[in-house]
Amino acid sequence: MARYLGLAMALASHGAFAVLTPELVWSAPQRGVATPNPTGDLAIFSVSEYSFENQSTSAAWQLLDLKTGKISDAGLSAAEVNEIAWIPGTETGILYINATNEKVPGGVTLWIGDIKKPSESKLVASLEAPFSGLKVAKTSTGDLHFLVNSLAYQNGTAFNPELAPKPRHTGRLYENIYPRHWDRWLTKERYAVFGGRLLVNSSYSLAQPGVRNFLQGVEFNITRPESPVQPFGGSDDYDISADGKLFAFLSKAPHLNKAEFTASYIYVGPFDGSQVAKAINGPSSEADAAGHKGASGLPTFSPDSCKLAFIQQDGDYYESDRWQLYVVDISKGADGVTTSNYKPLTAKWDRWVAAIKWAPRGESIYVAAEDYAINRIFNIPTSADGDFVPKNQTSVTSVAGFYVLPDSSLLVSATAVWSTRDFYTLRNGTQKVLFSSTKVDQQLAGLGPHTYSEIFFTGSAGLEQKLHALVVKPSNFVANKTYPLAYIIHGGPQSAHLNAWSNRWNYQIWADQGYIVVAPNPTGSTGFGQQLIDAIQGDWGGAPYEDLVLGWEYVKENLPFVDTDNGIAAGASFGGFMTNWIQGHDLGRKFKALVTHDGISQTLASYATDELWFMRHDFNGTIYESLDVYERWNPMNHVANWSTPQFIIHNTLDYRLPESDGLSLFNILQSKGVPSRFLNFPDEHHQMRTPENGRFWYEEVFNWVNHWSKGVPLDKEAIGE
Ligand SMILES: *[C@@H]1O[C@H](CO)[C@@H](O)[C@H](O)[C@H]1NC(C)=O
Ligand SMILES: *[C@@H]1O[C@H](CO)[C@@H](O)[C@H](O)[C@H]1NC(C)=O
Ligand SMILES: *[C@@H]1O[C@H](CO)[C@@H](O)[C@H](O)[C@H]1NC(C)=O
Ligand SMILES: *[C@@H]1O[C@H](CO)[C@@H](O)[C@H](O)[C@H]1NC(C)=O
Ligand SMILES: *[C@@H]1O[C@H](CO)[C@@H](O)[C@H](O)[C@H]1NC(C)=O
Ligand SMILES: *[C@@H]1O[C@H](CO)[C@@H](O)[C@H](O)[C@H]1NC(C)=O
Ligand SMILES: *[C@@H]1O[C@H](CO)[C@@H](O)[C@H](O)[C@H]1NC(C)=O
Ligand SMILES: *[C@@H]1O[C@H](CO)[C@@H](O)[C@H](O)[C@H]1NC(C)=O
Ligand SMILES: *[C@@H]1O[C@H](CO)[C@@H](O)[C@H](O)[C@H]1NC(C)=O
Ligand SMILES: *[C@@H]1O[C@H](CO)[C@@H](O)[C@H](O)[C@H]1NC(C)=O
Secondary structure, three states, rough: HHHHHHHHHHHHHOOOOOOOOHHHHHHHHEEOEEOOOOOOEEEEEEEEEOOOOEEEEEEEEEEEEEEOOOOOOOOOOOOOOOEEOOOOOOEEEEEEEEEEOOOOOOOOEEEEEEOOHHHOOOEEEEEOOOEEEEEEEEEEOOEEEEEEEEEEOOOOOEOOOOOOOOOOOOOOOOOOOOOOOOOOOOOOEEEEEEEEEEEEOOOOOOOOOOOOOOOOOOOOOOOOOOOOOOOOOOOEEEEEEOOOOOOEEEOOOOOOOOOOOEEEEEEEEOOOOOOOOOOOOOOOOHHHHOOOOOOOOEEEEEOOOEEEEEOOOOOOOOOOOOOEEEEEEEEEEOOOOEEEEEEEOOOOOOOOOEEEEEEOOOOEEHHHHEEEOOOEEEEEEEEEEEEOOOOOOOOOEEEEEEOOOOOOOEEEEEOOOEEEEEEEEEEEEEEEHHHHHHHHOHHOOOOOOOHHHEEOOOOOOOOOEEEEEEOOOOOOOOOOEEEEEEEEEEEOOOOOOOOOOOOOOOOOHOOOOOOOEEEEOOOOOOOOOOOHHHHOOOOOOOHHHHHHHHHHHHHEEEEHOEEEEEEEEEEEEEEHHHHHHHHOHHHHHOEEEEEEEOOOOHHHHHHHHOOOOHHHOOOOOOOOOOHHHHHOOHHHHHHHHHOEEEEEEEOOOOOOOOOOOHHHHHHHHHHOOOEEEEEOOOOOOOOOOOOHHHHHHHHHHHHHHHHHHHOOOOOOOOOOO
């Protein structure tokens, strides 16, 4: 403990500039996306903050005044209230999920109230399981129709783990591919979307027979329908129409196994339950005929309830194919819900649509998309023809979430390398900043865009476009000094270094250890067009590695303030694979130390992962069809050259990539006498989640790189002898 406090005090006394530390990153307030009320003058968001002093997290609901930017407490305890939804057609009416249920242990309750008088809220429904993901619509009669989700038994009843009988043994028996995913082993229960009605004529009591499982009855022969799609899906995976008459949800293809295929469909059904939900883009649909073989997402009804927008990928078992925007007309007639007029809106736009928000009168759709290392907002008229290419509306910072206000202006929640959260409105191209964490949070004092820049360099693949990299300097950067390089390689591989905040791989925190961070976006990176993404297929250690060599050479030749002789390289996931690949190749000899977090060391073991479609696509086939490609890009084949000191982190709950990859890497390095350390967190998955673990991760990684790059003594924390 003294070690950390000492560091914090040394910083506090410095004054002139602030330096970002592990404590500061992990104790900075974390704010959610601001959700505006129906009239667009107020927004609500959550905030939580970890205290290292008290070893506890405090959380709150706060209100943002969209005219003044004033922030106030919402008067609802975050310990008691899990979620809050605005009630359409009111100014400040709310429906919220209370985390407790006095009648049913492990259940929750629904409460209705007014954010101006939160203490007068009334309990309206008892829900018998830990439901979440509340969405609400107001019908023409004034009833409230809502959607929530929960795990459910095979018979459709919501699953309440607190009431479930305790099994007599711990055995888990499987008979098909996909026994576990991300950080959990599959059980017989699956997530399902449930709908309920609160009746205006009886004080919003829950109509009989309570909540209804909208996935019940959907036919399948291989994969039982599940929504939200696990483990990352949430309420974005389903929607209720504004008139409360229809629902839509996402589920994986029922006739394909979940491990080898990405295919998923949007299902639509009537809220009154008179018809079982049907896939609108499944087999023998218009979408199918047009070549849709991949995943779907973001079902979003138009304000007039007559259209549904969603995204789709075409490619079979290709999770990084282009996400395009589609719209269909929806109508509910005597023969149930039907769709027509299926229309792609972004067929010629070489970007991934990643969020959907309708304009208030349904004339256009605002979407978010990565574009040149920034997550930006674009606008697409629903009348757009196939050649339409939208223009970006935002710049500099990255959009984390946004809403369209009644006057068509946007309320944006954003982040940047220097900010955990900015809230701003965008009205006819004019940005009005309502809040910026960097101005308010003492943990972020002194951060700003002054340390951040970008470089472009020529890549290996012969593409016309140059490759992009972020460059982040230390807060106390002095122009006539040099700083060792921290070369940070992103995961994916189909993802990107963005101008966005991260607690886990925070660029500024690395820079403030006295490095120049260069974070390249090589072949495989997203946001620069599909060609660069697709080019990594079957070539993991090829073009991306050559790009990284060229990026390194560019830095050496063009950035005089970077000391490449004492640099280090680090990466997680695919970035970990690449660090291990670098260890076996010439670039590995250019670094004083390497850091691998949860990275592949042995591609022949890659079928121990969960999402097998990923290797199947990226290595040009299954391991039995395409063994030579798995073999070609195996870091283990270059073990003879492993010689650079390496720090390895591998977490036990990482089912994306089992810890045996980190262990064999470490054991081989140890056996060869290459300096190395192994850090394992038994309670973390592919990514670090908790502040105490997160701080220890940074302290030990920095101790390692500072030792090999700058001669700082190694600490005595490691278990040895
Ligand atoms: C720790 O808890 C004490 C007592 O409740 C409180 O006064 C203090 O503000 C807390 N510290 C932090 C950093 O939250
Ligand atoms: C939540 O429910 C509990 C009872 O289970 C009640 O005591 C508490 O006041 C409720 N809180 C809110 C904010 O509704
Ligand atoms: C569904 O199965 C669970 C667990 O076996 C059981 O507790 C519940 O009563 C069943 N529900 C119905 C409607 O049969
Ligand atoms: C309340 O409205 C529902 C339909 O929304 C109707 O079935 C019910 O009879 C009404 N109850 C009363 C007391 O009016
Ligand atoms: C499952 O259903 C699909 C059509 O929906 C069919 O093509 C396939 O053969 C079926 N698979 C099995 C194993 O029954
Ligand atoms: C859109 O992106 C371009 C390229 O990054 C930038 O120059 C322009 O300022 C952006 N437009 C807006 C409205 O921010
Ligand atoms: C934006 O500008 C247009 C044309 O100048 C105007 O008609 C519209 O009202 C403006 N919208 C907002 C939200 O200010
Ligand atoms: C570096 O620059 C600072 C001012 O930025 C100056 O005080 C110092 O003398 C310079 N050092 C060298 C070695 O040029
Ligand atoms: C993998 O497939 C891609 C796309 O079809 C092709 O360009 C590439 O050459 C293939 N690579 C290997 C190693 O088979
Ligand atoms: C080790 O590196 C040398 C020098 O680049 C290279 O010639 C050799 O092929 C490498 N060996 C392996 C097993 O990768």
